Amino acid sequence: MNDVQPTGPTDLTALAAGIERTNELLTRVLAEVATTPSTHAAFVDAGYVYAAAGRLVAGTEDRKAFDLDAEGLIEAFIDKARMIFPDSRLLRVYWYDGARRRIHTQEQQRIAELPDVKVRLGNLNANNQQKGVDSLIRSDLESLARHRAISDAVLIGGDEDLVSAVEAAQGYGARVHLWGIEASGGRNQAEPLLWEVDSTRTFDLEFCKPYITRRAGVECADQTVGEGPAPSREDVRFVGAQVAAQWLSERGREWMAGLLPGHPYLPGAVDQELLTASEALLRHSLRGHADLRRVLRDGFWDHVQGQY
16 A cells, blocks of 8 residues: 655645635635626617507507607617616617618618617518518627626517527526517517516506607508407417418428428517418407417418428
8 A cells, every 4th residue: 555645834835825826816806706897788679669669659560650769769778777777887779670781771870870879780571571680689699698798688679589599698697688568458579588588677658658759641551450359269260371371382382391390489580471461361450469369370380280
């Protein structure tokens, strides 16, 4: 057996010195952390804000029918964040919107000139639907969280596709707070998104009213969508299946099969197309009826799964 050498005074002195150096280092690190202010940023899906606030205040989602005081609303969001995160500094507000060929409109240029605001543009397709906005939000949110540039993220949107962005940011230690705009008679934010975030907050009519002005003499694009009694669940389910059958015929089995791995969820852009097409057939808005929107998706999936 090897003899165990006793620890001498010199070894104990070196060990004690090493422990003391480690403690000093930890003390400096903790002091630095304690004096480093928390940082937050806001990520605003402008398409959601226009649609939800327009519907709530002006009764329409058609941007041509109302003016939105973006500067005032952004400042209101910043002030609210200051109240909620009193010991945190604002990094900036990211304003995500769509534009043809990603060329700023005059309104978007004015917003981009605001202090502490960065405009990020996705594309607009022929149906004026945003493309690429969700991926921009995910990229920015994940990158800032990964580099510890923010401790809290305020997300203002409602698309289910944002769930992956929330998960990514939380994986790097950031807390994500979902803010939304009141929807009459239902929700305008996806339930999986509400389940995933760390906190939620909803702004009501009184909060939004000062920032929306209805334009006189402008007909709304969605006036063809009625606001009478809601359609029955059977009618909504049937229309969901009807749209699925139409898309299967127009877009082909291969395109439709590409949706199956995501069941029971649809990609955000596809879900929006389903909603728009179904509202045109029903001649009734489903924006304030979260339960009927779920029934609509059920009808869609019933038909799709029956074909494979």
